[in-house]
Amino acid sequence: MVMTEVLEKLKTLQDILAQKNKVETAINDAPKLLSTQEELLARLKKGYIEKNELYEKTRHNLTTLKMELFDAEGAREKAEKAMDTITTQREYEALDKEIREAGEREQTVRKEIQKEDRTFQELKEDLKREEALIAQQEEELNERKVKLSEEIEAMNKELNDLKEAEEAVSPGLNPETKFKLERIIKSKQGIGIVAIHGNVCTGCHMILPAQFANEVRVGDKIVYCPYCSRILFYLESADGEDVFFNEEDAGSLADLDDFMDDEEGDGEDADDDSDLDDDKMDYED
Numbered sequence: 001m002v003m004t005e006v007l008e009k010l011k012t013l014q015d016i017l018a019q020k021n022k023v024e025t026a027i028n029d030a031p032k033l034l035s036t037q038e039e040l041l042a043r044l045k046k047g048y049i050e051k052n053e054l055y056e057k058t059r060h061n062l063t064t065l066k067m068e069l070f071d072a073e074g075a076r077e078k079a080e081k082a083m084d085t086i087t088t089q090r091e092y093e094a095l096d097k098e099i100r101e102a103g104e105r106e107q108t109v110r111k112e113i114q115k116e117d118r119t120f121q122e123l124k125e126d127l128k129r130e131e132a133l134i135a136q137q138e139e140e141l142n143e144r145k146v147k148l149s150e151e152i153e154a155m156n157k158e159l160n161d162l163k164e165a166e167e168a169v170s171p172g173l174n175p176e177t178k179f180k181l182e183r184i185i186k187s188k189q190g191i192g193i194v195a196i197h198g199n200v201c202t203g204c205h206m207i208l209p210a211q212f213a214n215e216v217r218v219g220d221k222i223v224y225c226p227y228c229s230r231i232l233f234y235l236e237s238a239d240g241e242d243v244f245f246n247e248e249d250a251g252s253l254a255d256l257d258d259f260m261d262d263e264e265g266d267g268e269d270a271d272d273d274s275d276l277d278d279d280k281m282d283y284e285d
């Protein structure tokens with residue numbers, strides 16, 4: 001196979017592999033999308049259970065206090081009735097003290113009941129609100145789960161398509177070259193094959209030795225950038241002139257911004273194919 005054809009295949013493969021990596025990562029990360037919401041729900045439920053315990057405790061306290069109030073009332077009423085039957089000053093004083101003490105106890109218990117009842121009502125309201133919130137969160141989470149599983153299914157389908165496309169483009173490629181490209185794509189954010197401009201790698205913007213750049217230009221074998229390990233191909237510059245840099249001229253690399261943009265973008269532009277055909281003719285002449 002001609003080298004230009006191999007390079008074209010590698011570029012196609014790069015797009016497939018980069019997309020495959022993206023889809024695989026998305027599939028792996030998918031469950032994490034729910035974890036925040038799942039944690040929130042678990043926290044809400046835990047809080048609800050704790051609050052409910054407090055609610056039950058408060059309810060129990062109220063019952064106890066009401067019984068105490070009943071006792072105090074009973075004691076006071078009994079002493080008040082006994083007042084009708086006393087005969088001595090001493091009995092009077094004893095009963096009077098009993099009535100006073102029971103009355104005070106009643107007052108204290110009533111206050112406590114009021115306080116506890118306020119807490120009880122607040123807790124009751126809180127629980128009602130939290131219950132609604134939990135139900136709402138549960139519903140949202142379930143909806144998201146359904147949606148996410150649909151998304152995962154679609155992604156798995158895309159992954160299968162990509163694998164098929166990968167198999168379709170692979171024949172004729174050296175398995176070692178393919179393996180290297182796969183590895184570079186994983187470590188270099190999806191870009192494993194880049195053009196050189198003059199003697200500059202547009203992947204890492206390092207100046208390559210002139211002889212090295214020449215090998216890329218000749219294009220009779222796969223050449224890897226010695227700095228970023230990407231596969232290199234020759235692409236004639238837009239103005240038809242290649243700019244060669246000496247290693248000392250690194251300062252003027254800023255002029256290459258146009259080519260650096262290419263790295264940030266989606267890879268090659270639509271002109272690449274025709275450019276490459278031109279190249280081929282260039283050195284076939």
Ligand SMILES: [Zn+2]
Pocket residue numbers: 201202203204205206225226227228229230
């Ligand atoms: Zn490089």
